[in-house]
Amino acid sequence: MNTRELLFPPGATRHDWVLDGMLALAMFLVTVLPYASYSAWNTTPRMLLMVTLSLMVLPLVLRRHSPLLMLAGCTFAGIVQVIVVNTFTATLVVLPIVAYSVARWVPGVAARSVVAIGGFASIIGPLRWATATQGFTISARGIVLFVLASFVCLGLIVTPYAIGRRVRESSVAHADRIAAAEERYQLLLAEREQQARLAESRARATIARELHDIVAHSLSVMIVQAEGGRAVAAKRPEAAVNALDTIADTGREALSEMRRIVGVLRSEPERRGADWEPAPSLADIGELVHRASDRATLVVHGQPPRVSPALELTIYRVVQEALTNFLKHAGPTATAVVTLAYHPTEIMVEIVDNGPGPTQVTTTPGHGLRGMAERVTSMDGRLEAHPLALGGFVVRAVLPVHHRATTTIDRGVHR
Structure with missing residues (x-):
């Protein structure tokens, strides 16, 4: 003083x-x-x-x-x-x-x-x-x-x-x-503001993953079907019609899912009813593989156990993102095998293709692989994604059946 x-x-x-x-x-x-x-x-x-x-x-x-x-x-x-x-x-x-x-x-x-x-x-x-x-x-x-x-x-x-x-x-x-x-x-206000920002950041990351999975997969399927339909339009008109039907169905489904996500963000009271639908489950993986490409096959070992909706959505998104990468990078002649192995304590998901992969290899993982890793890690699982020695690419995820804490963020986007 x-x-x-x-x-x-x-x-x-x-x-x-x-x-x-x-x-x-x-x-x-x-x-x-x-x-x-x-x-x-x-x-x-x-x-x-x-x-x-x-x-x-x-x-x-x-x-x-x-x-x-x-x-x-x-x-x-x-x-x-x-x-x-x-x-x-x-x-x-x-x-x-x-x-x-x-x-x-x-x-x-x-x-x-x-x-x-x-x-x-x-x-x-x-x-x-x-x-x-x-x-x-x-x-x-x-x-x-x-x-x-x-x-x-x-x-x-x-x-x-x-x-x-x-x-x-x-x-x-x-x-x-x-x-x-x-x-x-003041410290409490700062802590609450920090928690709100973290929650907002997590919500943005979750929504970004959902939009990436929906848009990237749907566009990849539509591009592949369009190219295939154009190639066989002259020789097999009925195949071109089927490709166009697949493109239309995929586009409508992607548009519907994006509307649901936007409806959740807007939180409008009048938006209810049809916009709130169950999230994808293990039973929808077969249709996902079939719709993605006729060059992808599904192999299932064991009986699906009863798991949480969050775990089902995680497995679905892993298969979806792996098939998207397959359609984008594996080439028009490559094939892929999706394997689901159900065990009493864990579920193994493996997607293997025999394509040459992208012409330019980068060490920085893309948004899709990063999103898969975040999803699998949040469910206490392990993820492997790397090229094979003899060509091709493998994505393998092992997830425990009983997750220690049910994640509700992913459920909230689609429910």
């Missing part, structure tokens, strides 16, 4: 000026006027006595705005009063107010100055009164009166000072509690 803040503590208002001015005026009316009007108590001229006593109460105007300047003013007035007046005066009631104000509003070691000044004054004042009444003679009665007066004057300083420090400590502790509560509240 700098010198300016020490001399003029912040926080005093115009209302405090009014209250402190009224306090000084009240002390003047109660202590100065009655004492100065009754001249029998002293031999000091009345005008000089009134000025001397007024110097003690006027600094109270600075009680809140500058407690140390108030202390300096009262100290100067006390020195003048000791010199001019030879008896105690009613203005001594100002001293507890000064001690309390300094202890209450001045921080740190500077507040102890009022105790030091008060302790010194509690000796000088009674000594001045004793010598004025008894001269310089020393008696037992005079010593007793001097000691009692000194203790009384010291008590008028120490007691208000202790009360003021206690009030200040309580006020500071209360302000610290409020500041700590505000800090905790």
Whole structure:
């Protein structure tokens, strides 16, 4: 804290000026006027006595705005009063107010100055009164009166000072509690905002995966069917018609799924009913493989166990994305085998093709492989996706039947 803040503590208002001015005026009316009007108590001229006593109460105007300047003013007035007046005066009631104000509003070691000044004054004042009444003679009665007066004057300083420090400590502790509560509240808001952003990021990633799976697979199927239909249109018109039917069905299905996703994002009350349909399941994988290409076959080992809808959707999306990559990169003559092996504790999904793969090999995985890895990892599974030594590409996922925590994000996109 700098010198300016020490001399003029912040926080005093115009209302405090009014209250402190009224306090000084009240002390003047109660202590100065009655004492100065009754001249029998002293031999000091009345005008000089009134000025001397007024110097003690006027600094109270600075009680809140500058407690140390108030202390300096009262100290100067006390020195003048000791010199001019030879008896105690009613203005001594100002001293507890000064001690309390300094202890209450001045921080740190500077507040102890009022105790030091008060302790010194509690000796000088009674000594001045004793010598004025008894001269310089020393008696037992005079010593007793001097000691009692000194203790009384010291008590008028120490007691208000202790009360003021206690009030200040309580006020500071209360302000610290409020500041700590505000800090905790700000941290809570920041944590909630961070959680909201993470949830939003996860939702965006989930929706991006869904859109990628739907659009990429559907367009790949439509492109393959269109190219195949164009190739056989002249020789086998009925095959071209079947290809066009497949393209139309695939486009309608993709459009329907995209509408469902957009409907979830919009959250419109009037959008309900047909837009909310069950997510793809294990039973839909056969139709998925058949619709994708006649060069893909499905092999199933074992009986499908009862699993969560999230796990079924994960297996479906893995097969869908692997077939999409097969249609895009394996070439027009390659074939693919989709194998589903059901075991009591796990499900193995494998998609193997014999195509040459893309002409340019990159070490950075695409969005499709990254999306598959995220899906499989979220279900505590393992994913392998790499080229084969003799040509072709394999995608293999092993997922436990009993997932430790059912993921509901994927279900919410299609339900």
